Amino acid sequence: CDFDSEEYWFSHTLRIQYPLKTGEAAGVINSEVRSAVARGVLDYFIDSRDRFSDLRLTGEEQRSDQTQHRGCGGSGYLAISGVVPYSNDGLHSVYLSFGQNHPCANTTGSPVVTLNFDFFGKPDTRAYDRPRMLFDLPDLFKDGSVWEAELVEVIRRRWVESGEDPDKYLMGWLTVEFVRSLDFTMGPDTLALHAQPYTVWFPGWCCGASSDHLEIGYEELAEYLHPDGPYRLILNN
Secondary structure (H helix, E strand, O other): OEEEOOOOOOEEEEEEEOOOOOOOOHHHHHHHHHHHHHHHHHHHHHHHHHHOHHHOOOHHHHHHHHHHHHHHOOOEEEEEEEEEEEEOOOEEEEEEEEEEEOOOOOOOOOOEEEEEEEOOOOHHHOOOOOOOOEOOHHHHEOOOOOHHHHHHHHHHHHHHHOOOOHHHHHOOOOOHHHHHOOEEEEOOOEEEEEEOOOOOOOOOOOOOOOOEEEEEEHHHHOOOEOOOOOOHHHHOO
16 A cells, blocks of 8 residues: 655655465464564554654645755655465474565565464463463473584684675674574574674675575584474474
């Protein structure tokens, strides 16, 4: 949809498409996906308004100000695109990209949201305030296996293999704590890591406002993956 803001002189274009599931666990999964999309739309408008919070006017003052400031040019744009990298009878992985630009801004960070569901997730391994089926990156790995350090090494190794100095691009961002917080999706053969805008860069990086992505084959992580964790749903499929 395309529309004009009622409180500002800005125009906005929204293009939203995201996947919904049928069958097993569809209710929980679709509710989470819809909520993530709704949060992204809300964040776009909140951040857009915050950028120009001192320009919110009403009545005759607003109409006069609109005439003076229309020359700022760019309209706002939000393109939400969702895909399912992998799904089987027990595991469902969702990737949502929020390509956006605030009105009149040169650049705006375009975040990603990932949601990963284990239909048979155990309650004692899930945070109390989240649906039982949702799992995080640490849930994939054996406790005490120092998997975080291994992922750091894999990322650094990819930079070296690309012919670049990792420290030139990573600039101290790549810590164990940061790795634990990375968004991720699961595919049939690879684990994909997704970094938010303006954070860590992987080889082939585009630009600061874009998210970045790196795929790692499961065989590289075989020593660390938990045999009873969500990976079992790919291994045994």
